[in-house]
Amino acid sequence: MSDPVYDSIATEYKTSKLIPFRKYIEAHTLMNLVGDLEGKSILDLACGEGIYARKFKLHGAREVTGVDLSSGMIELAWEEELIKSTGCHFVVGDARNLRVQKQFDLITGIYLLNYAQSREELVQFCKTIVHHLKPGGRFLGINDNPFNSPERYSSYEKYGFIKESPRNRQEGDYIRYTMYNPDRSFCSFDNYYLSPETYEEVFAETGLRYFSWHLPEVSPDQSSNPHWDHFMEYPPIIGMSAAV
Numbered sequence: 001m002s003d004p005v006y007d008s009i010a011t012e013y014k015t016s017k018l019i020p021f022r023k024y025i026e027a028h029t030l031m032n033l034v035g036d037l038e039g040k041s042i043l044d045l046a047c048g049e050g051i052y053a054r055k056f057k058l059h060g061a062r063e064v065t066g067v068d069l070s071s072g073m074i075e076l077a078w079e080e081e082l083i084k085s086t087g088c089h090f091v092v093g094d095a096r097n098l099r100v101q102k103q104f105d106l107i108t109g110i111y112l113l114n115y116a117q118s119r120e121e122l123v124q125f126c127k128t129i130v131h132h133l134k135p136g137g138r139f140l141g142i143n144d145n146p147f148n149s150p151e152r153y154s155s156y157e158k159y160g161f162i163k164e165s166p167r168n169r170q171e172g173d174y175i176r177y178t179m180y181n182p183d184r185s186f187c188s189f190d191n192y193y194l195s196p197e198t199y200e201e202v203f204a205e206t207g208l209r210y211f212s213w214h215l216p217e218v219s220p221d222q223s224s225n226p227h228w229d230h231f232m233e234y235p236p237i238i239g240m241s242a243a244v
């Protein structure tokens with residue numbers, strides 16, 4: 001089991017975390033959503049090379065398990081753990097059918113659900129989340145923004161990436177991201193479009209309650225920087241939360 005796309009771009013994807021929007025918007029929005037992590041057990045689905053799993057542990061989480069389909073990404077996560085141990089645990093697994101004998105206070109999916117290519121796959125992801133949440137546990141995600149009009153997809157170049165999709169984007173269509181890294185390396189990968197209504201219906205029918213979308217936020221030290229205005233007006237990514 002592995003993900004050939006992410007295996008082949010693992011290093012470039014990791015480098016894309018140096019693009020400024022990752023820090024000033026993505027990480028800021030996510031850390032605001034997760035709130036106080038002291039003593040929490042966390043399952044980070046689609047953890048990639050573990051950037052957020054490590055951050056959660058360093059912010060007080062009691063235990064963090066990261067799961068990713070790509071063995072290349074998980075290798076990078078363990079490499080980083082060997083350099084500077086945080087106590088996170090990383091494992092290769094498919095979030096569509098993962099079942100471990102454990103439940104968690106918090107499950108995160110930072111660009112997980114946008115890999116569902118159909119309503120059925122989204123159901124699989126959501127069932128995995130529900131299965132592994134303790135009663136009262138929360139799910140938090142960062143996702144490709146399904147409200148983002150394809151007309152805007154090419155307009156994010158100044159933020160270090162572009163999005164592309166077929167004309168007349170339909171349910172299940174690819175959304176190709178190309179990230180242009182500060183060191184001039186780049187990588188492309190596909191997310192998939194499902195409508196906001198599909199997300200909302202599938203969350204409700206799988207037992208993920210109190211579902212909310214969360215617009216991204218820019219960190220306070222950048223809030224008066226007009227550079228981010230277009231990003232904030234037409235957010236290409238979005239946060240989401242739910243609970244059982």
Ligand SMILES: C[S@@+](CC[C@H](N)C(=O)[O-])C[C@H]1O[C@@H](n2cnc3c(N)ncnc32)[C@H](O)[C@@H]1O
Nearest residue numbers: 003006046047048068069070094095110111115
């Ligand atoms: C855009 S990356 C995000 C990684 C990490 N969350 C981050 O923010 O850096 C998406 C990740 O989702 C993983 N992925 C895709 N489908 C998956 C699945 N079915 N189960 C687990 N991981 C999956 C990919 O291997 C990739 O590492």
